[in-house]
Amino acid sequence: MSVRRLAEDNIQPAAFAFNRENSAWAEKAIAKYPKGREQSAVIPLLMRAQEQDGWVTKAAIEHVAGMLDMPLIRVLEVATFYTQFQLKPVGTRAHIQVCGTTPCMLRGADELKRVCQHKIHHEQFHTNEAGTLSWEEVECLGACVNAPMVMVFKDTYEDLTPDRLEEIIDAFEAGNGASVPVGPQIDRIFSAPEGGLTSLTDGNGAATPKSAGQAAPDSASIPPSNAAKPVTHDETTNAAIKSPSRVKATKAAEDATSKPAAKPVAARTIKNPPIAEGSLGEKPDVQGVDIAAKPVSLEDKSRPAAIERPAVIDDLKLIAGVGPKIEDILHELGIFTFAQVAAWKKAEREWVDNYLNFKGRIERDEWVKQAKALAKGGEAEYIKVFGKKPR
Structure with missing residues (x-):
């Protein structure tokens, strides 16, 4: 690993302090650790400092x-060892991390690096002339199946071509990064095969039914190769001698070959299945996917009150966790303004969370807190509260 050093003194700020929001967050983070182990919070605090200023400064x-009563050299060791910490200023609108590990390299990472050299700067860790963009090559980012890919801040953009990466860079340069859907940039759902399903088929290559209106395949359609191998009496006896605990498993295998398969539980198609949307966009549409979710009634008294669509509506996509698809669903529910979201009580938040099948994401992403800031003073108030721009 190359030596990592702090930025030159002439570009280092004179001082650093967490803003009010981040200061309160830092105190809670430190309190999570046992007495005498508070220094374990060093990585979370450095990451929060980086999120606030865009990079880790000497003052930070x-x-x-x-804050941690920790020797300066120890914190410096952590900051310079972990490459997740940026030790020099990065692009204010996007810092693009290009994965160069083997799967991405084999599928075109070198071409993506050339795009960054052409569009941003020939060298890594240098911003463009406007100071809005920067890039670097990194090790594996965990989306090998969708190689090649890049990461911008906390979101990944996968299945890239050089042309598509140019379009994404242009969008961030223009301040429209939120309009770019995160995840795969081709017609696939998450990490599913490009050409459609290759598993969970009926045995003849056709996908199994997905909606409740279609009959599920019966046991006769399962290829013989998937059936349990019959177990002989001698094999059972030998298994019992070697390991009595295996007798039950063997008996279960015999039952599986002699008893008809249990009738599968009918799946239901919910109107709005969960859509995992990142802070900068949305995942591909997965309408129609069967999900065993808790039923949610539109007549439930906990449903947030709807209003008629006003002449001017708020851009709900400014709330981290809301992308174009989720915004459309909220509009269908009659939710058009930050003020509506800001007024949601606990029961209403839980109803919307269940309706979207978000499993608590609305609370984790603090939708109500974000909406209150945006309703009160727009982007300026959001920055004041969260220490960064919305989205």
Whole structure:
């Protein structure tokens, strides 16, 4: 690994302090650790400092060391060892991390790096002339099946071509990064095969039915190769001698070959299946996927009150976790303004969370808190509360 050093003194800010929101967050983060182990919070605090300023400054390292009563050299060691910490200023609108590990390299990562060299700067860790964009090559980012891919801040963009990466860079440069859907950039759902299903088929290559209106395949359609191998009496006896605990498993295998398969539970298609949307966009449409979700009634008294669509509506996509698809669903529910979301009570939040099958994401992403800030003072208030721009 190459030596990592702090940025030159002439570009280092004179001081650092967490804003009010991040300061409160830092105190809670430190309190999570046992007495005498508070220094374990060093990585979370450095990451929060980076999210606030865009990079880890010398002043931030000194500030974190003081908060944790930790020798400065120890915090410096952490900041310079982990490559997740940016030690020099990065692009204010996008810092693009290009995966160069083997799967991405084999599928065109070198071409993506050339795009970054052409569109941003020939060298890594240098911003473009406007200071809005920067890039670097990194090790595996965990989306090998959708190689090649890049990461911008906390979101990944996968199945890239050089042309598509140019379009994404242009969108961020223009301040429209939120309009770019995260995840696969081709017609696939998450990490599913490009050409459609290759598993969970009826045995003849056709996909199994997905909606409740279609009959599920019976046991006769399962290829013989999938059936349990019959177990002889001698084999059972030998298994019992070697390991009595295997007798039950063997008996279960015999039952599986002699008893008809249990009738599968009918799946239901919910109107709005879960759509995992990142902070900068949405995942591909997965309408029609069968999901065993808790039924949600549109007549439930906990459903947030709907209003008629006003002449001017708020851009709900500014709320981290809301992309174009989720915004459309909220509009269908009569939710058009930040003020409506900001007024949601606990029961209403839980109803919307269940309706979207988000499994608590609305609380984790603090939709109500975000909406209150945006309703109160727009982007300026959001930055004041969260220490960064919305989305």
